[in-house]
Amino acid sequence: MIVSLLCAIGSALAYGASTLMQAVATRRARGLAAVLTPLVIGAFVVDGVGFVLSLLALNTLPLFVVQSIMASMLVVVVVGARFLLHARMRRLDVAAVVVVIVALVLIALGSGEQPAVAPPESFERAMLVATGALVAVALVSYRSGPGWLLAAIAGLGFSGAAIAARASHHHDGIWATLWQPMTACIVVGGIVGALWYLRALERLAAGPSAAILSVIEVVVPGAVGVLVLGDTVANGMLPGVLVGLVLAITGCVVLAMSPANEAAEGEPAPRSEPAPA
Known part of the structure; x- marks a missing residue:
């Protein structure tokens, strides 16, 4: 369990570090020039490391634990932005950092090691249908959807990827895990999450976008894990886990x-106005 917890924490650190690296890079260059900078390329590599670590964590930890730890990447972003980007960090933010750390301890104490079990027979089919429906809604909303909807779609995309990853771990061997239907849900969910979150940031400030994303990423996978995938809470620890969540x-x-998160993620891009005649 300790190794899995370290993998989940490492994943959150990686995603937080990647966000900060991209934030620094976008202050030096814009558009495609920013994407091609060594700092952004390095951020993508760090993202990949974070993704692999999250998969390792999901092998033996329930979704509600891993997703809560993943959401704590905001601690890394806010604290890092204070020192790297000289962003303002409120006393409320310091209190929130302490609260999140205490919450994660409560959640971890209430879980224990739980290897993934085989999902219900119809689960894979349901996941494929749900992923297809999410893609359809995402495509329809991409051009003119409000920012909150785009952020929610991104959260559902990342949630679907996490759920599929947890469900796929019951297979024996790495190749059996990769070559099965859940892999498509992991890939598609990750792509939808990444692209639609970027789109959400064009329509909505970073704070509300990140808040919507974080809540969905914790609540949806956690609920599916407990109700469908056999994730359980240790005896007598349910109140503590609920308080922790x-x-x-x-x-x-x-x-x-937080203003520090706004500084790290950037403000929404200004809408173009027609040139005066």
Whole structure:
């Protein structure tokens, strides 16, 4: 369990570091020039490391634990932005960091090691249908959808990828895990999450976008894990886990709305106005 927890924490650190690396890069260059800078390329590599670590964590930890830890990447972003980007960090943000850390301890104590089990027979089919439906809604909303909807779609995309990853771990061997239907859900969910979150940031400020994303990424996979995939809470620890989840979500929402997170993620791009005649 300790190794899996370290993998989940390492994944959150990696995603937070990647966000900060991209933030620094976009202050030096814009558009395609920023994407091709060594810092952004390095950020993509760090993202990949974070993704692999999250898969390793999901092998033996329930979704509600891993997703809560992943959402805590906002701690890394806010604290890092304070020192790297000289962003303002409120006292409320410091309190939120402490709250999130305490919450994660409560959640971890209430879980224990839980190897993935085989999902219900119809689960893979349901996941494929749900992923297809999400893609359809995402495509329809991409051009003119409001920012909150785009952020919600991104959260559902990342949630679907996490759920599929947890469900796929019951297979024996790495190749059996890769060559099965859930792999498509992982890939498509990750792509939808990444692209639609970027789109959301064009329509909505970074704070609300990150808050919506964090809440969905914790609540949806956690609920599916407990209700469908056999994730359980240790005897007598349900109240502590529920309190931990509420505290973690609350703390992450506060950090998402922090000026430091806004500095790291950037303001929404200004809409182009027609040139005067």
